[in-house]
Amino acid sequence: MQVRLSPQGEGASVAKMEELLDQQAELLKVGEDLLRRSSDAMREAVGPDALRKGYEVWMGFYHAVDWTESWIRCVLAMEVLTLIAAVALRKSETAQTVLFVWCMLVAFSARTLNEWGGRHWRSFSKQNYFDENGFFISTVLSTPMMVTQVVVLVNFFRLMVSMMIKTKRAQLRAKAKKDE
Numbered sequence: 001m002q003v004r005l006s007p008q009g010e011g012a013s014v015a016k017m018e019e020l021l022d023q024q025a026e027l028l029k030v031g032e033d034l035l036r037r038s039s040d041a042m043r044e045a046v047g048p049d050a051l052r053k054g055y056e057v058w059m060g061f062y063h064a065v066d067w068t069e070s071w072i073r074c075v076l077a078m079e080v081l082t083l084i085a086a087v088a089l090r091k092s093e094t095a096q097t098v099l100f101v102w103c104m105l106v107a108f109s110a111r112t113l114n115e116w117g118g119r120h121w122r123s124f125s126k127q128n129y130f131d132e133n134g135f136f137i138s139t140v141l142s143t144p145m146m147v148t149q150v151v152v153l154v155n156f157f158r159l160m161v162s163m164m165i166k167t168k169r170a171q172l173r174a175k176a177k178k179d180e
Contacts, residue, residue: 061139071124072140079144086148090155100152103145110134110142 047053065072082099089095114137118130129136 065129065136065140066126069125075141079141079148082145083148083151086151086155090158093156093159096152096155096159100149100156103149103152107142107145107149110137113137113141 067073082103086096086099089099111134114130114134117125117137118128118132121128121130129140
């Protein structure tokens with residue numbers, strides 16, 4: 001069955017189609033403009049000397065911190081031990097789970113620890129590292145804990161793949177025995 005439009009109907013359909021195409025072209029222009037502006041903003045933020053600026057910021061941070069303070073050394077030692085435990089206990093799913101939860105709890109408590117440190121820093125530190133934005137606590141405490149969490153997640157993935165391989169091999173052996 002074929003539908004025929006009257007000459008008037010064809011004209012109305014063509015006009016409607018042209019209107020839709022015009023609207024689509026306008027939307028594409030808006031999208032292109034947004035994409036161009038966001039690309040320009042990203043290029044400006046990164047810039048050609050972004051690595052040098054980043055290096056300077058990190059070196060400024062490194063030199064601003066007194067790494068000889070005992071409490072900072074204890075925090076760093078705890079983080080190194082946690083990472084070593086994550087690697088050393090990589091075959092134990094229970095140990096990996098405990099380490100993952102430990103890292104998560106430490107990272108989630110960083111804000112509370114930062115607020116507490118900001119109030120009581122004179123009792124354990126030579127200077128106040130605990131700013132309102134939590135830059136120090138995020139850099140020194142949360143980031144290493146999250147790195148350890150990534151190590152644990154990669155290990156969980158490895159354990160999962162290993163278990164899937166063992167299961168598939170057992171299935172294939174069972175099938176081979178059954179076929180004999």
